[in-house]
Amino acid sequence: GAVVSQHPSRVICKSxxxxxxxxxxxxxxxxxxxxxxxxxxxxxxxxxxxNEGSKATYEQGVEKDKFLINHASLTLSTLTVTSAxxxxxxxYICSQTSGSTYxxxxxxxxxxxxx
Amino acid sequence: xxxxxxLDSQVPVFEEAPVELRCNYSSSVSVYLFWYVQYPNQGLQLxxxxxxxxxxxxxxxxxxxxxxxxxxxxHLRKPSVHIxxxxxxxxxxxxPAFGNEKLTFGTGTRLTIIP
Numbered sequence: 581g582a583v584v585s586q587h588p589s590r591v592i593c594k595s596x597x598x599x600x601x602x603x604x605x606x607x608x609x610x611x612x613x614x615x616x617x618x619x620x621x622x623x624x625x626x627x628x629x630x631n632e633g634s635k636a637t638y639e640q641g642v643e644k645d646k647f648l649i650n651h652a653s654l655t656l657s658t659l660t661v662t663s664a665x666x667x668x669x670x671x672y673i674c675s676q677t678s679g680s681t682y683x684x685x686x687x688x689x690x691x692x693x694x695x
Numbered sequence: 696x697x698x699x700x701x702l703d704s705q706v707p708v709f710e711e712a713p714v715e716l717r718c719n720y721s722s723s724v725s726v727y728l729f730w731y732v733q734y735p736n737q738g739l740q741l742x743x744x745x746x747x748x749x750x751x752x753x754x755x756x757x758x759x760x761x762x763x764x765x766x767x768x769x770h771l772r773k774p775s776v777h778i779x780x781x782x783x784x785x786x787x788x789x790x791p792a793f794g795n796e797k798l799t800f801g802t803g804t805r806l807t808i809i810p
Contacts, residue, residue, distance in 0.1 A: 583791075584738070612796070614797070614798075621704065621802070621803075621804060622799055622802055623699075623802040624785070624798075625740075625799045625800075626797060626798070629797065630792040638788070663745070673738070673739070675739075677796045681728075682727050682746060682789060682791070682796050683741050683744065684741075684796065684798060685741075686731075686738040686739040686740070687738050688736075688737060688738040689738060
């Protein structure tokens with residue numbers, strides 16, 4: 581299957597600062613990528629659908645001005661957490677679709693800790 | 696709206712014993728069903744999926760799952776587990792009627808194999 585990388589794998593930032601997380605598709609052109617958030621012992625919650633060359637589609641309850649998504653190319657989508665607060669601390673995971681097989685390929689995730 | 700229930704958050708099993716991880720979903724329409732596995736410190740990987748056709752689907756490492764429409768279940772089974780099966784298992788559902796591949800995940804089941 582396709583390989584998806586995320587950078588950084590872990591990041592610690594101070595409250596009020598912004599953090600950018602990169603999601604790269606290493607061997608597949610992904611027109612659509614998804615961003616998830618996972619709290620400890622909880623399920624993955626879809627935050628937004630990132631479409632190459634257009635605006636992201638956010639799920640209900642997700643602040644689009646706080647979680648900025650940019651999908652500038654077929655191999656790169658970025659998630660920027662703006663003015664981060666301790667409650668934004670979480671595990672952020674991206675995925676890309678395969679197209680016809682309804683399979684998603686997931687990145688290894690980024691652990692964000694806001695102090 | 697779709698939802699997925701994984702009743703067992705943790706399942707300890709002795710090595711070479713059988714295991715069943717339960718998954719129930721609620722949806723008013725036909726669905727696609729998936730099991731993903733997350734090994735320690737790795738991203739989610741697709742284990743198996745049901746899109747259509749035979750209700751019994753198998754993975755390459757001995758797992759199988761059966762789609763039961765009347766019981767709205769997609770339980771995962773393996774007749775004999777190995778230490779290497781220790782991981783977190785997530786059941787997920789998508790609705791093909793929406794024409795996209797958004798996934799709704801269960802809360803996950805942590806499978807621990809006891810030597």
